[in-house]
Amino acid sequence: MxxxxxxxxxxxxxxxxxxxxxxxxxxxxxxxxxxxxxxxxxxxxxxxxxxxxxxxxxxxxxxxxxxxxxxxxxxxxxxxxxxxxxxxxxxxxxxxxxxxxxxxxxxxxxxxxxxxxxxxxxxxAVESTMIPLHRLEWEHIQQAMHETGGNVSAAARLLNMHRRSLQRKLAKRPGPERGPEPE
Known part of the structure; x- marks a missing residue:
């Protein structure tokens, strides 16, 4: 370019x-x-x-x-x-x-x-573009929540997991290691 x-x-x-x-x-x-x-x-x-x-x-x-x-x-x-x-x-x-x-x-x-x-x-460098596994999981959960209109029970069914397990994961939102914000 x-x-x-x-x-x-x-x-x-x-x-x-x-x-x-x-x-x-x-x-x-x-x-x-x-x-x-x-x-x-x-x-x-x-x-x-x-x-x-x-x-x-x-x-x-x-x-x-x-x-x-x-x-x-x-x-x-x-x-x-x-x-x-x-x-x-x-x-x-x-x-x-x-x-x-x-x-x-x-x-x-x-x-x-x-x-x-x-x-x-x-x-x-490969590590500069790799997404941490917990971040991928969090994004996958957020996509399921979005697709179900925020319904935890429906999202849990979509993700094939127990509702309480999903609630625990939602309570553990990823911290600052989520990735950099735009500069």
Whole structure:
């Protein structure tokens, strides 16, 4: 990527989007933002970004649907999918659709820069991108809670665990080791 390339950040969380855009600007990356699929396609068509950071959940829509249209706009565009609901199945689906990388949320500026450099053959330390097991479990539980509208009993059934076990896990919210906040 050269200095004139512009990136596109797509997320429906405006605070995260603004914070991340400022953090990337401090590191010399110019970006534009979009909060919906329609806005993302409009902005992407206008600027033909060098890279796109796409959130998996955009309101009621899926960011996965943006991968092919973005790739059609610019074949060499680096497409990075980010999500707070990390799962192997979603990562595989994103890669099959044409995403270049998959990052857990909150994706920080250093994580994004490493992912953008990865295609150049630079070595990336494995531990810098690994998600701790307790964090994956917590995100999986949160996804089940979201899908059941916060109903603990229904989420426990979905997760195939006893309701009391789920309640104990919910009471033990992961601490600061959850991961860095956007810079």
């Amino acid at each position: 050269n200095d004139t390339d512009v990136g596109l950040l797509i997320d429906d969380d405006e605070l995260y989007l603004t914070t991340l855009q400022r953090s990337l600007a401090r590191r010399g990356l110019e970006t534009r933002t979009a909060a919906s699929i329609a806005e993302a396609l409009r902005v992407a068509d206008e600027i033909r970004p060098a890279f796109a950071l796409v959130d998996l959940k955009l309101g009621d829509d899926s960011g996965l649907t943006l991968i092919r249209p973005l790739r059609a706009l610019r074949a060499d565009m680096r497409i990075l999918l980010v999500t707070g609901y990390a799962s192997i199945a979603t990562a595989v689906d994103a890669i099959k659709r044409g995403a270049d990388d998959y990052l857990p949320k909150p994706a920080t500026a250093p994580m994004i820069l490493r992912a953008l450099e990865r295609h150049k053959g630079d070595a990336v």
